[in-house]
Amino acid sequence: MVATRSRGLARATLVAAAAATLAACASLSPDGGMAPVVSRVSLELGKNAAKIVTPADAEAAQGRVRSLLTRPLTADGAVQIALLNNRGLQAEYNALGVSEAAYVEASLPPSPTVSLERVAGSGDLDVERRLIADLLQLLTLPRRARIAETEFRAAQQKAIAATFQTAAEARRGWIRAVAARETVGFLATARASAGAAAELTRKLGETGAATKLNQARSAALYAEVSTELAEARLEASKEREALTRKLGLWGRDTEFKLPDRLPGFPTLKPQGDVEAVALTRRVDIIADRLELDALAQHYGLTEQTRAISLLEVTGVANRARSAEGEKANPKGFEVAVQIPIFDFGKARSARARETYMGAVNRLLEKAVNARSEAREAYQTWRGRHDIARSYQARVLPLRKIITEESLLRYNGMLVDAFELLTNARENVASNVAAIRAKRDFFIADVDFQAALIWGGAPASFAPSAAVASAPSASAASPH
Numbered sequence: 272m273v274a275t276r277s278r279g280l281a282r283a284t285l286v287a288a289a290a291a292t293l294a295a296c297a298s299l300s301p302d303g304g305m306a307p308v309v310s311r312v313s314l315e316l317g318k319n320a321a322k323i324v325t326p327a328d329a330e331a332a333q334g335r336v337r338s339l340l341t342r343p344l345t346a347d348g349a350v351q352i353a354l355l356n357n358r359g360l361q362a363e364y365n366a367l368g369v370s371e372a373a374y375v376e377a378s379l380p381p382s383p384t385v386s387l388e389r390v391a392g393s394g395d396l397d398v399e400r401r402l403i404a405d406l407l408q409l410l411t412l413p414r415r416a417r418i419a420e421t422e423f424r425a426a427q428q429k430a431i432a433a434t435f436q437t438a439a440e441a442r443r444g445w446i447r448a449v450a451a452r453e454t455v456g457f458l459a460t461a462r463a464s465a466g467a468a469a470e471l472t473r474k475l476g477e478t479g480a481a482t483k484l485n486q487a488r489s490a491a492l493y494a495e496v497s498t499e500l501a502e503a504r505l506e507a508s509k510e511r512e513a514l515t516r517k518l519g520l521w522g523r524d525t526e527f528k529l530p531d532r533l534p535g536f537p538t539l540k541p542q543g544d545v546e547a548v549a550l551t552r553r554v555d556i557i558a559d560r561l562e563l564d565a566l567a568q569h570y571g572l573t574e575q576t577r578a579i580s581l582l583e584v585t586g587v588a589n590r591a592r593s594a595e596g597e598k599a600n601p602k603g604f605e606v607a608v609q610i611p612i613f614d615f616g617k618a619r620s621a622r623a624r625e626t627y628m629g630a631v632n633r634l635l636e637k638a639v640n641a642r643s644e645a646r647e648a649y650q651t652w653r654g655r656h657d658i659a660r661s662y663q664a665r666v667l668p669l670r671k672i673i674t675e676e677s678l679l680r681y682n683g684m685l686v687d688a689f690e691l692l693t694n695a696r697e698n699v700a701s702n703v704a705a706i707r708a709k710r711d712f713f714i715a716d717v718d719f720q721a722a723l724i725w726g727g728a729p730a731s732f733a734p735s736a737a738v739a740s741a742p743s744a745s746a747a748s749p750h
Contacts, residue, residue, distance in 0.1 A: 299375055303368040307427045311554075312434050315724055318351050320434050322364040332356065336524070343528045346445045349518060353441035354434065356519040363433040370426035377419035381408045414568065421565040428558035435554065435725035437517075442717050444514035446533065450710035451507035453532040454703060458500040461699050462493065468695075469493040488692055496699065533709050536660060537716075542649060548723050549645035555726035556641060559634045566630050570623045641726070648715070648722035655712040662705035670698045 300306070305322050312320040323329050332355040339348045354360065408415075472489035475481035515525050542548075550556065677694045 299371060303364065304371040304423065304427055305364065305367070305430075308364075308367070308430050308434060311431050312354070312438075315435070316350065316438055318347075318354055318438065320354050322368075323361055336520075340520075340524055340527045343530050344445070345530070346442050346534075349441045349445040349514065350438045352518045352520070353437050357437050357441075357517065358519055360433060360437045363430055367426050367430040370423050374416075374419040374423040378412070378416035380412060414571075418565050418568045421561055421568065425558045425561035425565065428554050428561060432554040432558065432725045435721070439717050439721050439725075441514070441517045443714055444510070444517045445529075446710055446713045446717070448507070448510040448514045449529050449533050450706055451503065451510040452529055454706050455500065455503045455507050456531055457702055457706065458496060458503050458699075461702075462496045462500050465489075465493040465496045465695075485689070488689065492692055492695065499699075533706075533713060536656070536663075536709075536712070539653075539656065545645040545649045545723060546642040549641045550638060552724050553641055553726050554724065556634070556637060559630075559637060563627075563630045563634055566623075566627045570627045641722075644722045644726075648719040652712075652715045652719040655708070655715040659705070659708040659712040662701070662708050666701050667705055670701045674698050 302309075303322055303324070305320070309320050312318055321328065321332060323332055336352050336356050339352055344352075469486075469489040469492065472481050472486050476483065476486045511529070515521075520527070673694055677691050
């Protein structure tokens with residue numbers, strides 16, 4: 272009777288474990304877990320994100336990229352190309368696929384071990400077969416599957432963050448490349464004006480109407496702005512190559528065209544509570560929350576199993592034959608439990624608790640930092656907008672008036688050439704600074720969206736070599 276009850280109990284336990292196993296099993300999704308990524312990117316950016324798996328996928332993406340490259344590249348076009356063509360982003364999607372595979376693997380029951388032993392000697396034959404399954408892993412499978420699923424959801428949020436980061440880098444690269452191109456265009460026009468002025472001064476010097484000092488000053492202005500133009504062209508080439516890398520382009524695709532200047536200023540909209548928006552929408556915070564949830568589940572699992580580190584069930588079937596021809600076929604099962612004599616799980620429990628609390632503190636720190644980053648990004652965004660608008664609405668119109676009045680006074684012989692050339696030098700510096708201010712505003716706009724939605728460090732506003740040295744340039748400007 273006792274043996275019958277034992278067999279019934281063992282059978283019920285195995286049936287319950289098998290039922291829990293079947294309920295916990297997951298399967299690989301057709302898109303490698305990309306559905307939330309595609310949905311969020313479409314919602315926030317209005318762009319398409321795609322994982323390249325098959326040759327058909329690659330052909331479709333390449334066709335879309337080349338279609339976008341047939342016309343001058345816009346900022347939105349650059350973002351879309353980066354999302355389809357950046358191989359680093361595709362590697363992030365591959366990492367998401369690995370995470371999904373780990374989730375599916377964690378939801379599967381542990382594979383049983385089959386043992387076959389054959390012993391022969393002195394005319395006797397003993398064959399023993401064993402089927403060994405880890406009962407502890409079977410019983411805890413549903414919970415471990417939920418932990419793996421939570422970690423997979425966190426990996427999806429990280430893939431979304433990587434997508435947003437790639438889009439932001441492409442947009443910043445486009446802004447810098449176009450601003451550098453606009454600077455080259457302005458300095459090229461300024462050099463032409465400086466060259467004409469230098470040539471006129473030289474001819475006037477031949478007639479005695481211009482002094483040698485004025486001739487030297489005009490020639491120096493032309494030489495300076497020519498140097499500034501060479502530096503600006505070098506900077507434009509570097510920014511274009513940086514953009515090319517972000518877009519993942521090579522071969523003939525690198526011959527894409529860029530606009531000659533940055534677009535006009537957008538209409539500013541009220542932003543509301545930027546701190547609340549950052550805390551509720553930032554993808555990196557959502558991912559950290561999910562990872563914290565997974566750690567909490569790990570901690571609970573550790574608490575439940577800390578006193579049992581190994582629990583195995585072994586089904587035994589033994590077949591024996593003696594030299595006299597007698598046969599025996601005993602059956603049964605064996606349970607093995609590892610008893611933690613020296614450590615009752617306190618070390619594992621302490622490690623899990625400290626790991627969990629460390630993650631809690633890091634999440635709280637990120638929440639505090641996210642609030643500050645949102646406020647700082649908003650202040651920078653508004654400040655950069657006001658500075659750039661001031662150049663466009665006040666500084667440049669005043670510089671134009673000064674240039675025109677100086678030229679009139681020079682023609683009326685009311686001022687000398689030195690004042691005219693000084694005004695020209697200042698006008699060049701103001702125009703280059705205005706281009707830089709507009710560039711910095713558009714980059715600040717990207718950083719502001721990053722601080723609200725996906726996190727990430729803001730871009731540096733260090734001036735390029737051509738821009739930094741622009742105040743020393745001197746040339747007659749057409750504006």
